[in-house]
Amino acid sequence: MPSSHTEPRTGGPAGRAGGVIHDIGYRPYAGPRGGHGAIARSLYLTGVRNVFGLGRSGKSKILPFALLALNVLPAVIIVGVVTFIGLSSLPLAYPEYAATTTILLGTFAAAQGPILFSRDLRHGTISLYLARPLSATAYALARWGALATGIFAFVMAPILVMYLGALLAQMDAGEQTTDFLAATLVSLLLAGMLASVSGLFSAIALRRGFAVVGTIGTILFGYGVVAVIQGISLEQDQERVGEIAGLFHPMTLYAGLVNVLTDADNAITPPTGAAMEVLYVVVSVLLALGGLGLLLLRYRRLATR
Amino acid sequence: MATLHPVDRAADRRSGVPAIATQGLTKDYGSVLALDSLDVTVGTGVTGLVGANGAGKSTLIKILLGLLDPTAGSAQVLGHDIATEGAEIRARVGYMPEHECLPPDVSASDFVVHMAQMSGLPHAAARERAADVLRHVGLAEERYRPMGGYSTGMKQRAKLAQALAHDPRLVLLDEPTNGLDPASRDDMLELVRRIGHDFGIAVLVTSHLLGELERVSDHVVVLDGGRLLRASATTDFLDTTGTLLVEVLGGATERDLLGRALHDAGFPSRPRGNVVAVEPPAPGDTRNVHDMIRDTAVDLGLGLVRIQPDHHRIEDIFREEVAGAVQPH
Incomplete structure (x- = not known):
């Protein structure tokens, strides 16, 4: 520093002229302080950013964005082919997209859940959150919401690309919009279910690896098991068994929901009969909310430990 | 309780x-x-x-x-x-x-x-x-x-x-x-x-x-x-205790020589490390402790190094109180 430290402190703005950093001492904060709602919103928004690696180190952005790129790529190709050939309808219905990219979706949910849940528990940061005004319940709710939003955005990104492509290709706008909105509804339920599964594993397994393996195992391996049961039951003309088996996994629940709530269909043994259809919707909601409930319980326990 | x-x-x-x-x-x-x-x-x-x-x-x-x-x-x-x-x-x-x-x-x-x-x-x-x-x-x-x-x-x-x-x-x-x-x-x-x-x-x-x-x-x-x-x-923890710590040239012999002389003069004294800890005189005693120490050292022909007030340390108090408290283990 060119100016000497003995330079007299002149005070006021003129004192800064020499580039000397004066210790202005401690400044108390007298500005506004938000209530619980504002704090929860801030935690939620930070969580959504963190799911995609934003606000974290550079390399933590690689996985979520690589998965997102892989997830959107087929949609871009579909749109390209559709416009090039000039098809009158999309080769793949909106809600069927998530079912065909289950591996990417499962990996995303499994890998990013621990970022919102395991990380705070593993590194002890949870005690700093608990020492702040927000309750443990509100904390868990905001975290779950952020994960569900991240997964929802992941599911919807390619669907949005296809929808915009369909509109550009001059397909029937009214029909496409109806299908798109129906896909949005089932995607919301799917995101809620996956956030609960991934969040719960991440909040129990402190090591990220265990949480990832647990979630991937449940989402991918479990899906395979249920799909095999459904396939066999279809072969044996015992569709009812397959329908019931489908209630035990988020992806087969999703396939059933798609059948019930949209025009599309990719379920092996779709729910038949009004009672079974209602049951699929109820179980999906219960899985999402039940998982969330267990999460809240887990954090309430943590807070009073 | x-x-x-x-x-x-x-x-x-x-x-x-x-x-x-x-x-x-x-x-x-x-x-x-x-x-x-x-x-x-x-x-x-x-x-x-x-x-x-x-x-x-x-x-x-x-x-x-x-x-x-x-x-x-x-x-x-x-x-x-x-x-x-x-x-x-x-x-x-x-x-x-x-x-x-x-x-x-x-x-x-x-x-x-x-x-x-x-x-x-x-x-x-x-x-x-x-x-x-x-x-x-x-x-x-x-x-x-x-x-x-x-x-x-x-x-x-x-x-x-x-x-x-x-x-x-x-x-x-x-x-x-x-x-x-x-x-x-x-x-x-x-x-x-x-x-x-x-x-x-x-x-x-x-x-x-x-x-x-x-x-x-x-x-x-x-x-x-x-x-x-x-x-x-x-x-309060660190208050002076009233005790004076006196150090003289030499070793344990010189230290004890002074300590005994002061004790005989009516100032309870104990050796502590390489110094003599001189407790304050009884309330009615109007003699000046510092003067007494100086005079005693001169009389004995000892080289006086320092006289300093003794301070409590938190550790001392903690140790005393813990020693007094019931220890379950």
Whole structure:
């Protein structure tokens, strides 16, 4: 520093002229302080950013964005082919997209859940959150919401690309919009279910690896098991068994929901009969909310430990 | 039980509402009685909370934050009741835990901004506060690097910064000097002193090392086995005892020669290390002790090196009181 430290402190703005950093001492904060709602919103928004690696180190952005790129790529190709050939309808219905990219979706949910849940528990940061005004319940709710939003955005990104492509290709706008909105509804339920599964594993397994393996195992391996049961039951003309088996996994629940709530269909043994259809919707909601409930319980326990 | 009440409450009365007040606070974990009917008052400035590991320090902090319900008794933090106003307390209190609490993949700058927001500060204000407190704790350029690569000293500074981010009225610092080398320890203690005195934030700082707190704290609260052993101003702990320590040239022979002569002259004296500890004369005795020591040394032909008043150290008191207390183990 060119100016000497003995330079007299002149005070006021003129004192800064020499580039000397004066210790202005401690400044108390007298500005506004938000209530619980504002704090929860801030935690939620930070969580959504963190799911995609934003606000974290550079390399933590690689996985979520690589998965997102892989997830959107087929949609871009579909749109390209559709416009090039000039098809009158999309080769793949909106809600069927998530079912065909289950591996990417499962990996995303499994890998990013621990970022919102395991990380705070593993590194002890949870005690700093608990020492702040927000309750443990509100904390868990905001975290779950952020994960569900991240997964929802992941599911919807390619669907949005296809929808915009369909509109550009001059397909029937009214029909496409109806299908798109129906896909949005089932995607919301799917995101809620996956956030609960991934969040719960991440909040129990402190090591990220265990949480990832647990979630991937449940989402991918479990899906395979249920799909095999459904396939066999279809072969044996015992569709009812397959329908019931489908209630035990988020992806087969999703396939059933798609059948019930949209025009599309990719379920092996779709729910038949009004009672079974209602049951699929109820179980999906219960899985999402039940998982969330267990999460809240887990954090309430943590807070009073 | 007959609780040991804090000796000095004058400072607390001066500031009106005490930072912390507990009445008969008890926490029974079933197998362990972590806090045993604790009555303690903490005022402004720096208060040291001293006790061995397991003395109940962390339990007390958790109860004060409203995170743990006491089995019995009550407490108020900044005038707010812990049982009903936990959120209000947590909005006004900063907490620096003893254990690791920093995510490794986030920079100190981003983390402190986030934590300030978690106390309700708007984003712009949080950024400004984070820059301020990181400067105060002495984190310079490294504040933009992920905290996983920090040294212990830097981590402790980042932990302290997040506790100050929202301009709390009171900070609870759990073992802030843990794991620090001597130079960083001195820096941290100086920071603690500045927070309590220059920043005007009441500080409750815990340590299992007694010696380091006497340098920075105005009051010291000593816990042992969940009970209040003693609470008083640090100066009371460190008062002169009235005893004089006298050193003469030579070895043990010369020391004992002087000691015996002074003892015969009516001043109870004991050897302590390489000096003679001369106790004050009886109340009716009007003789000047300093003169007597000088004259006795001259008479014996001994070379007088120094005469100095003896001070208490917190350790001495702790040792005495613990020795007197019932030790279950």
